Amino acid sequence: MNMGYSIDEALTAIDKCGPKAQICDLADFICASQLEKKTVSLQDPTNNRHDASISIDMGMMHHSHPMTGFGIPNEASSLISRKLSREVADKPYFYFENVAIAPKGVWNNMSRFLYEIEPEFVDSKYFCAATRKRGYIHNLPIHNRSPLLPIPPLTIQEAFPATKKWWPSWDKRTKLNCLLTCVAPGTVTDRIRKILENFDAEPPPNVQDNVLQECRKWNLMWVGKKKLAPLEPDEYEKLLGFPRDHTRGGGVTRTERFRALGNAFQVDTVAYHLSVLKGHFPNGINVLSLFSGIGGAEVALDRLGIMLKNVVSVEKAEVNRNIIRSWWEQTDQRGNLIEIDDVQKVSSNQLRQWMTKFGGFDLIIGGSPCNNFSGSNRVSRHGLEGEQSSLFYDYFRIVDAVMDIQRNELQ
DNA sequence: CAAAGCATGAAGTCCGTA
DNA sequence: TACGGACTTCATGCTTTG
DSSP states (O other): OOOOOOHHHHHHHHTTTTTOOOOBBBTTTTTOOOOOOEEEEEEOOOSSOOOEEEESSSSSOOOOOSSTOOOOOOOOOOOOOOOOOOHSSSSSSSEEEEEESSSTTHHHHHHTTTTOOOOOOOOETSSSSBBBBEEEEEOOSSSSSSOOOSSSOOSHHOGGGGGGGGGTTTOOOOOOOOOOOOOHHHHHHHHHHHHHHTTTSSSSSSHHHHHHHHHHHTTTTEETEEEEEEEOOOHHHHHHHHOTTOSSSSTOOOHHHHHHHHHHHHHHHHHHGGGGGTTTTTOOEEEEESOOOTTTTHHHHTTTTEEEEEEEEESHHHHHHHHHHHHHTTOOSSSEEEEEOOGGOHHHHHHHHHHHHHHHHHHEEOOOOOOTTTTTSSOOOOGGTTTTGGGGGHHHHHHHHHHHHHHHTOO
């Protein structure tokens, strides 16, 4: 175990909030009790295609169905509102992200640490042509959000028009599955090609089912007649909303690109949530970016037109730090970028120094490692106490320290 | 030595039905 | 309510290649 912050220390810190702080209420509609379970269904007045259902259960975290969170573009959700406790209602804002489908109890625990704020579960399939189910805990306003423009293509065929002619009618997929850190080996697509070559026209239904199963499992696209292929790194970049060649060059290998992109934000989704900050920082924003990866947060803020004044970016992988630095140069940023390699080195004193110099942080943003949460992990899906995922406690430690310094020293 | 290739299921959620 | 089957998943570690 490699935690810079013990659970006992963290729970003590939580206790400062009060023994049973009703911190996150969905005002007007939902009054959550710690002991009883209440489920409220909100009928969308302008669109009857679905109910926005929010379920609160202190014993087990439920995901909102169908993963639209506190709202997505073109889906009126003005009925949903929430009231945050005073402790987190003011600046600095923080924005935490991780995989939605984590082992039981994980989201409950993370939510408890992060001031009992109810997570917002969103599938990025509403923002691009690929599924990406993620949970977000944040204290941002949730009204008057606006999507990044232009709106990306929402179907596979629109996103990759060149492949349209190869798409058989019996493959009804319009969305790709989640973009992972690894892609299909050649053996898979080679085997399918040989099977399909046995049939002149349309293969029989049982063969179709078999092929479709493999297509979904390995996230394959039609790139030729009877020919399937996994996505390329530049296609990952496009779907996730990054600039073309964002991760290309500068000594980055193909394997490293898949790894880094598979771990990244979907930029349009995050930018939609951050869009409420537009216009609030005319002189630029001070950002503490934790587990920055390839800079999804920085790219999102930049595309929103929010000037990056001071950015402290914490990222362990040198390859990723190079990518961010390179993007920073490419986009002619006028602000100040500070790159740190390890969250565990970020002490309260260090935070205090930065905050004194910058006048505090306006936004703390990042997603802690999901290695021990992901369903793809066959070896060490150990939950919040896993080797990498336990770094969540450092995320909380840092957020809480910034809140504390801001409240008690800089006001 | 670095980079790429490749085999390795469990643990959930969702959804229909009895 | 309960149950069974379909479906999906920010990966790790060993082997091969060059």
